[in-house]
Amino acid sequence: WATAAPREAPPPAATPPPPGASGVFVDAAGGRHPWRVNEAFALLWEGTPYLPAGVVVVPQSLANPSSAPAWEADVAALRTLKEAGVADVLLRPGQPAPGIPVAAWQRLVDHLEAEGFRYGVALPLAPPPPAAGYHIRLGAFRLGPFEPTDAAGAPGSAPPTQEIRLPGLGNGRVERVVAALVDTKSGKLLGIEWPELSPIPEGAKATLSLKKQPTAPYLVEMTPLVSGLAGLPDVWTGFDDLRDSLLALKLVKFGAGLRFFIHPLAGMLDLEGSAGYLIPNSSAYRMGFESFLTRRYRKVETLRMRWAFRAGAPATMEVAARLVPLAVTTNRTPQLGYLLDEKEGRFFAIEPAKSRLWQDHLEYREHSLREYMNQLAQVVNDQVANVPVVTQQAGSLRRFHINDRQAGGMAGIGIEARAAGLHREAGYAIGAARLATPRPWCLALSLEGYQTKEALTDAFETLRRIGMKGGFVAPPAEAPAELPRWVAACGARFTADHQPSYLLFPQSVRESGGFAWQHPPLDVEPRELAGGVWWVPTLAGWDPLDLGPNLGGYGVATPTGYEVHLWSRQGKQRIRLCTPAHDPVEVRNPAGKVIAKPRRGMLRLDLDTEPVVIRGMRGEFVVPVELAQAEFAEYERLVKEAGLKGHSVRQFQGTVSLARALDPEKDPHGVRQLLRAPLAAIRRLAAQEPPQAEPTPPEPAEP
Numbered sequence: 001w002a003t004a005a006p007r008e009a010p011p012p013a014a015t016p017p018p019p020g021a022s023g024v025f026v027d028a029a030g031g032r033h034p035w036r037v038n039e040a041f042a043l044l045w046e047g048t049p050y051l052p053a054g055v056v057v058v059p060q061s062l063a064n065p066s067s068a069p070a071w072e073a074d075v076a077a078l079r080t081l082k083e084a085g086v087a088d089v090l091l092r093p094g095q096p097a098p099g100i101p102v103a104a105w106q107r108l109v110d111h112l113e114a115e116g117f118r119y120g121v122a123l124p125l126a127p128p129p130p131a132a133g134y135h136i137r138l139g140a141f142r143l144g145p146f147e148p149t150d151a152a153g154a155p156g157s158a159p160p161t162q163e164i165r166l167p168g169l170g171n172g173r174v175e176r177v178v179a180a181l182v183d184t185k186s187g188k189l190l191g192i193e194w195p196e197l198s199p200i201p202e203g204a205k206a207t208l209s210l211k212k213q214p215t216a217p218y219l220v221e222m223t224p225l226v227s228g229l230a231g232l233p234d235v236w237t238g239f240d241d242l243r244d245s246l247l248a249l250k251l252v253k254f255g256a257g258l259r260f261f262i263h264p265l266a267g268m269l270d271l272e273g274s275a276g277y278l279i280p281n282s283s284a285y286r287m288g289f290e291s292f293l294t295r296r297y298r299k300v301e302t303l304r305m306r307w308a309f310r311a312g313a314p315a316t317m318e319v320a321a322r323l324v325p326l327a328v329t330t331n332r333t334p335q336l337g338y339l340l341d342e343k344e345g346r347f348f349a350i351e352p353a354k355s356r357l358w359q360d361h362l363e364y365r366e367h368s369l370r371e372y373m374n375q376l377a378q379v380v381n382d383q384v385a386n387v388p389v390v391t392q393q394a395g396s397l398r399r400f401h402i403n404d405r406q407a408g409g410m411a412g413i414g415i416e417a418r419a420a421g422l423h424r425e426a427g428y429a430i431g432a433a434r435l436a437t438p439r440p441w442c443l444a445l446s447l448e449g450y451q452t453k454e455a456l457t458d459a460f461e462t463l464r465r466i467g468m469k470g471g472f473v474a475p476p477a478e479a480p481a482e483l484p485r486w487v488a489a490c491g492a493r494f495t496a497d498h499q500p501s502y503l504l505f506p507q508s509v510r511e512s513g514g515f516a517w518q519h520p521p522l523d524v525e526p527r528e529l530a531g532g533v534w535w536v537p538t539l540a541g542w543d544p545l546d547l548g549p550n551l552g553g554y555g556v557a558t559p560t561g562y563e564v565h566l567w568s569r570q571g572k573q574r575i576r577l578c579t580p581a582h583d584p585v586e587v588r589n590p591a592g593k594v595i596a597k598p599r600r601g602m603l604r605l606d607l608d609t610e611p612v613v614i615r616g617m618r619g620e621f622v623v624p625v626e627l628a629q630a631e632f633a634e635y636e637r638l639v640k641e642a643g644l645k646g647h648s649v650r651q652f653q654g655t656v657s658l659a660r661a662l663d664p665e666k667d668p669h670g671v672r673q674l675l676r677a678p679l680a681a682i683r684r685l686a687a688q689e690p691p692q693a694e695p696t697p698p699e700p701a702e703p
Contacts, residue, residue: 020439021403021411023386028253035388037411041433041442042469042496043259043388049469050259052118053460053491054088055081055484056446056474062093065104074108078115084484088118088259090445090472096126097264098248105252113255120390120472122262123380125245128238132175132227133280135166136325141177143208144219145184162195164224165203166274172228174204180327180338181210184217187329189338189347195222221327231275233268235372236284243379250383258387260412262445264376266392267416269369269400279324279361290321292364308354310336312346319344328352369400374409381408388412388441393429397507397537403436411438414445422447422459426466427526431537434502443470451476453486460490466534467500501533503590503611505565506542506556520544522554523569529610531591543619548627551575551607555619564614564622568607575624577603577617578668585616621669628668632659635675638682652682 020037027033035045043050057077060070081089089112093100112119141164164174174197181190195206206222235242246264280286294317297303303320304313314320323339326347337352350357377389390412393401403410413433417425426444433440444463450456450473463471473487480486505524522544526536543555545564550573553566579585579598587596587605589612596605596612605612614622636656643649655678664671 021388021441022407022438023381023388023411025258025385025387027256027258029255031256033256037388037439037441038496039439040469040497040499041430041439041467042494043412043441044496045259049494049496050118051491051494051496052088052259052443052470052472053086053487053489053494054090054118054470054472055086055487056090056092056472057081058092058094059108061108062091062100062104063095065101071107075111078111078117081484082115082117085488086484087116087488088120088472090120090122090262092122092262093124095124096245097121097123098125098245102248102251105249109252109254109258113257116257118257118259120260120262121258122266123246123249123264123384124262124266125242125264127268128233128235128242130172130228130230130275131232131234131236131278131280131282131285133225133278133282133285134324135224135226135229135274135277136279137277138221138325138328141206141222141224142219143222145217146219147217148213148215161205161207162220162222163200163203163205164222165200166224166226166229167202168230168273168275169202169226169228170230172226172230173199174206175225175227177204177206177222177224178324178326178340178342179206179208180221180223180340181214181218182221182327182329182338183214184219184331186216187332187336189327189349190214190216190218192326192340192347219330223324223326225281226274226278229275229278231270231273232278232280233265234280234282234285235265235369236280236288237282239372239375243376246376246379247383252384254385258385260388260390260441261380261384262414263373263389263391263410264380265373266390266414266445267394269398270394271398272395280365281322281324286321288368289361289364290317292368293317293320293360296360306356307360308351308356310349310351312348314341314348323348323357325357366399370402370404373400374403374405377410378408390414390441390443390445392416392445393425393432395428397428397431397435397539399539401432403438403440406437410436410440412441412443414443416446416448417444418447418449419455419459422462423466423527424525426463426468427534427536430467430502430534431504431507431526434536435539441470442468443472444468445472446474447471448474449476450483451480453482456483456486457490460493464493464495464498465500465528465532467498469494469496501531501591503529503533503535503565503613504538504540504556504558505535506540506554507537508542523552529590531589533590535590535611545619545622547622547624548630551624551627553611553619553622555622561615562618564617564619565611566605566607566614566622567609567611569609572606572608574604574606575626577605577614577622577624578666579603579617580621583616585614588613588615623668623672625665625668628664628671631675631679632664632671635659635679635682638679638686642682642685647685647688649682652678 019039022036025033033046037043059074061074064070141162177195179193179195183190195208197204300317326338326340328337329335334351337350339348380389388411391401391410393413393415413429415425415429433442447459528534540557545553547553550570552569555564579601585598586594589595639649639652659671659674662670
């Protein structure tokens with residue numbers, strides 16, 4: 001018998017990676033500097049917290065390398081900062097970093113090292129051209145409804161011209177407009193037209209001349225193809241050039257004072273305006289989207305089902321990837337949405353309420369942007385220096401700011417903010433940081449507009465309380481001479497382990513484009529609550545709650561389970577909730593203290609503008625008794641008023657008896673569900689004119 005070879009001892013278990021981003025920077029002299037981010041979003045450099053309070057510097061010598069006065073001005077400015085006790089600076093060149101001569105970079109870096117500064121460097125690139133594509137925002141450029149020609153052939157009302165204005169278009173232009181004509185009764189797509197265009201500021205005037213007048217009432221939905229719209233650079237087409245341009249910086253030898261870079265695309269991506277509704281039409285974008293759809297659905301038959309096509313459907317993923325949303329019917333149930341295959345001149349119909357088309361577009365756009373952001377950050381680490389690459393959070397939560405890699409890629413999230421927007425920007429940055437796979441370093445990259453010591457101190461205190469771990473101040477044009485000393489004094493406020501408690505509010509997708517169901521937006525912004533708890537956004541799944549005009553609320557999935565957050569929109573008010581018989585229910589304040597429990601199946605709450613947290617109840621059952629009573633009273637009143645006006649209300653009267661039997665005091669959820677459709681119907685009926693009585697014919701004259 002053969003003897004089995006002795007089994008080797010198993011390798012030692014791998015040490016789990018740290019919870020935050022990490023790396024090792026090797027400086028120009030060969031020194032090794034390990035760094036990592038702790039659970040509280042602080043950067044630890046060689047095991048020591050790096051908590052900068054510094055100043056933003058725009059070096060004149062990088063803009064004018066051959067100018068001796070420019071170099072002397074930079075040396076003098078840095079000397080002033082050092083004498084004031086500022087040890088940290090953030091270099092922001094006023095032009096693309098790779099285009100600056102290496103010698104100019106090296107001279108400045110060597111001076112910073114000689115003076116003992118710790119420094120970060122912004123690496124802006126020459127921005128790629130903005131993405132061109134269709135601006136999908138149904139209803140934004142809608143005309144009608146219009147009447148058709150009459151039986152004699154006389155023309156009906158002619159469609160007027162439509163001004164298409166897109167804020168942020170700047171030097172861009174509307175290339176063409178596709179106009180979809182939709183039958184307002186049947187919902188049928190009657191055809192498309194291509195209006196004539198004439199330029200106007202930030203857009204174009206579209207004049208529609210119909211070749212053939214429709215024979216039914218119709219409306220016109222216009223969809224513009226736009227180029228040059230700021231906020232969404234075409235990184236799908238230009239990524240290789242962006243990546244390669246960074247290689248020029250690998251010749252700069254950074255010393256031990258280097259701490260971080262700002263991401264090359266920081267500040268270029270802004271989807272809060274018109275660019276958020278853009279579907280790029282470049283071949284690179286469509287090829288990437290086709291690959292995304294193939295990975296997600298594998299077979300085109302699955303895509304047809306998930307996109308909810310009616311009748312005809314695309315034969316391939318390639319066709320699906322180039323479809324352009326055109327119009328949605330407005331008064332047909334179920335709604336139909338129409339898609340255009342411009343290449344082949346074909347149309348397809350979908351059910352928007354069931355379709356994932358728009359979600360797939362948004363998901364691919366944000367996930368592909370995130371991958372490009374991570375790849376550029378990794379190029380910086382591999383080719384220039386392995387220090388944290390910090391992206392810039394701007395506006396609402398976006399997945400392209402949130403690193404989903406286990407290792408590598410973006411390692412920090414920073415903000416630029418003035419005093420009025422500091423809470424909001426910092427709150428959204430913390431919200432994004434909480435969702436990242438490796439914990440990122442959080443800091444302020446530019447605090448702007450601060451003219452007094454008190455205002456600046458308050459800003460750094462806000463950063464500390466919310467959990468950020470550093471800040472740089474951009475001096476105003478006429479900065480007070482004492483500003484550097486104020487900044488230096490603020491550094492002691494930060495602590496590496498401080499991590500406040502966070503209460504999460506959900507952020508819905510803003511750009512539905514009309515082709516997807518959308519949660520109503522919450523009127524909530526990041527802010528500090530009692531007990532030092534911060535209300536910050538998340539992208540977790542959530543349930544909107546319809547609680548009337550006086551209450552706000554939502555149900556949200558949290559790491560500790562499902563919660564309902566409830567607050568008053570109009571100051572203090574008391575409500576009652578009927579609770580489930582067998583599930584334990586409790587109410588906590590944002591700090592986690594239990595403040596109420598139900599008694600005999602009834603929960604009594606005193607609400608204010610700060611939210612309370614309800615555990616043990618699903619969102620759909622959170623219906624205040626007072627709300628159900630008010631809607632029942634309104635329903636009874638409207639039924640009586642409609643009857644007195646002469647409307648037929650027999651169909652509504654039975655619901656009154658059923659709602660009274662359910663009793664809003666005992667089953668507010670059941671009463672509200674029962675009344676939902678009838679109440680909407682009676683409200684519409686109450687708004688109508690009373691029916692006109694038939695005229696009584698005159699009595700026949702007696703012979």
